[in-house]
Amino acid sequence: MKIFLLMWGFLLGLYAEELAGTFITEPVFNASVYMQTVGNPDNPAVVLVHGLGDEASTIWESSIERLKDDYFVVTFDLPGFGQSSKSNELYSPLNYAKFIHYITQTYVKKPFHLVGHSMGGAIALKYTSMYPSDVESLVLVDAAGILHRSEYNNFLVQNGVNAFFDEQNGLIQGLQTQKVTSFIDKIAEKIDRKMSLDMEVVLSSEDLRATILGGSPYSIAAVALVEENFNGIPQKIHARTTIIWGETDTIAPVETGYVLHKLMPNASLKILPHTGHVPMVSQEEIFLNLLKAHLVNQDGIVRPTMPLNAPNYSATIRDIDGRVYTGRIGNMSIINSQKIIIKDAVVEELAIINSDVKIINSTIKSTKSVVLSAQNAKVFIVASDISGRIKLQNTKLHLLGITMDTFGKPIEALSTSMVFYSLCQINNKLIHGKEILGLH
DSSP states (O other): OHHHHHHHHHHHHHHHHHTTEEEEEOSSSOOEEEEEEESOTTSOEEEEEOOSSTTGGGGGHHHHHHHTTTSEEEEEOOTTSTTSOOOSOOOOHHHHHHHHHHHHHHHTOSOEEEEEETHHHHHHHHHHHHOGGGEEEEEEESOOSOSOHHHHHHHHHHHOGGGGGBOGGGSSBOOOSHHHHHHHHHHHHHTTSTTSOOHHHHHHOHHHHHHHHTTOHHHHHHHHHHHOOOTTSGGGOOSEEEEEEETTOSSSOHHHHHHHHHHSTTEEEEEETTOOSOHHHHTHHHHHHHHHHHHTTSSOOOOOOOOSSOOEEEEEEESOEEEEEEEEEEEEEEESOEEEEEEEEEEEEEEEESOEEEEESOEEEEEEEEEEEEESOEEEEESOEEEEEEEEESOEEEEESOEEEOSSOSEEESSOEEEEEEEEEETTEEEEEEEEEOOO
16 A cells, blocks of 8 residues: 555656646737746746747756756747747747746746747847846857848858758757748848848738748748847846857857857856757756856856967968967968968957958957958958958958947958948947948
8 A cells, every 4th residue: 555655646746747837828929828837936046948949948858857956947838839829920039028028927026047049049138138137147058040130141051041940950840841941042042132022021011921931930930030130239238147059050150159258248158069059958968067057156257368478479371271370469461271260369460362261259459550451351250359440352251249449441342342240339339230342
């Protein structure tokens, strides 16, 4: 009999665990939403927000198991995903933030730790900007869609746009039909052309969402994400933040992590080597340790650093492939070279010819008026500061999270060149977009 009672108690425990999830009706989308609360409500609260995909909140199962003894954990399937109802609604970061506010005001009722992955990271960033007093701390995991849509579109095309809807190891299966993926491919090709569709108009119309996007929550949410303008938002987030990123992420570029780290005043950045877009699955133990360390503020806030006392050197880089340069650099010329990275550096003057160069977390500063010139080149400058002017010839220049101060015109093109801006501040003006220079 005693054994029977123990077994019955065990089965009841399993049944209670299974019943931890429930369905509620919320007012933002008027949707039936599957949500789960685990742990003691008197403990500190953690709210977990998933990304694009029908696996939805199940992505957090290991996190919930690790946190439930010490925290009150709240998860849900965002409307349009998982077990929540699906319809032709505007599934935008703004509306999702309003939805989460309803959930937390109803079921949490106190400041909480907010954790968001992929699209959920963008939603968490949006939420924190709208309701700062709600958020005790913030964790952004491989947040997608933060860069300007032109930049993000370039990244998706480069890595295969359908990867956005088919995340690693089949974990998140998004748009699966040939018809819809073909449409997304065409949007990727057209999105930056003058005659491209005005996706804001499409998103705002129920009929157009049905006609153009098939009324699919996946495609609506994805397009609404890349249409969201985050310019000026990270700088206003003062919550203690940990940014976690997979170094080899092909869904959300790791450069976004560097940008957020630079712009968010109370943020730390943790980059996981040999890790893709879903670190809570592919690097489960490492991720969970980072998450728990953040929740107890174990490591404090670690800001980007620059070399202070490193020796100054100059160099001419010619016919080199895949090299990284750091430290204090005087004059550097890069000629006929590919995949050159300048990182954590202070550079006085830089010339780039027929080369592919990425500059990360660096400062370019000189007494000369022109500090960077590029010809027949592709140049990315990420999370960096520039004091001086840039001169371009037949070059694509990608500026991500940079601050630039100079007298006169900051960027001059002697021949047709493209400049892409994401979350930039040029002469104290926020710029987020693209322009073609040097047209006559």
